[in-house]
Amino acid sequence: MLVQCHFSVSTPGRGILNITDEVAALVAQANVTTGLCHVFLHHTSASLILCENADHLVQRDLEAFMSRLVPDGDDLYQHTYEGPDDMPAHVRTVLTSSFLTIPITANQLGLGTWQGIYLWEHRLRSHQRKLTVTVQGE
Template identity: 55%
Template sequence: MPHQQILSFTTRPRATRDITADVAAVVRAAGIDCGLAHVFVQHTSCSLLITENADPDVRRDLETVFARLAPDGDPAYRHDLEGDDDMAAHARSVLSDVSLTVPVGGGRLLLGTWQGIFLWEHRAHGHTRSVVVTVLP
């Protein structure tokens, strides 16, 4: 039987938040031995990623890369209703992703040794973000 839960997180500006333990708790609550955990963020200016969880410099460097790819206030942007970071945040979300899927085995997430699941805020201000976790057998 599928299991679904919506999680709420408060983010910091242009930062990642480790949500691995929260997603793992939903998987445990599902009571499913083998299947998939699908994680989806219900917003267009933040994203999800699986990346290294040991060295925070990796996530800082990713922010640097994305600042180069989608800079705030680019005069070529037409969509700027919510400020200089508006279109840049949407572009960063599209360049990364708003959903991911992780295999479940033995009732737990089958992440690699150095992998974590992160919510990545792309706006210049923190927000409250909703993340849907669906566990399927």
């Protein structure tokens, strides 16, 4: 069986949003006992990550680390069409990922105890982000 669904997430600006429940609901609707869930983000200035879901400080620390690694407004960047966070957002996406593949077991996402699926917005202002979830299995 192959099921594909789309959904959008409105981000408030730079930060990490938990989208595990949205993806899990689509997997449950697909009624696949064993298979794979592929989540794809249709953007080049945001990303998807599997991350610790028990302590929100983990997400804050990741953002602090990324801000130090890829600062906004660096003179190195020539691509600044949409502002000082434009090229840094693209670099952040390249360093992370725009897709995830997660196993499905017993009609549920096969995540670890402390894992969650997160959309990481790299732009400073809010955006509407489109995702495609493809569920394949039996």
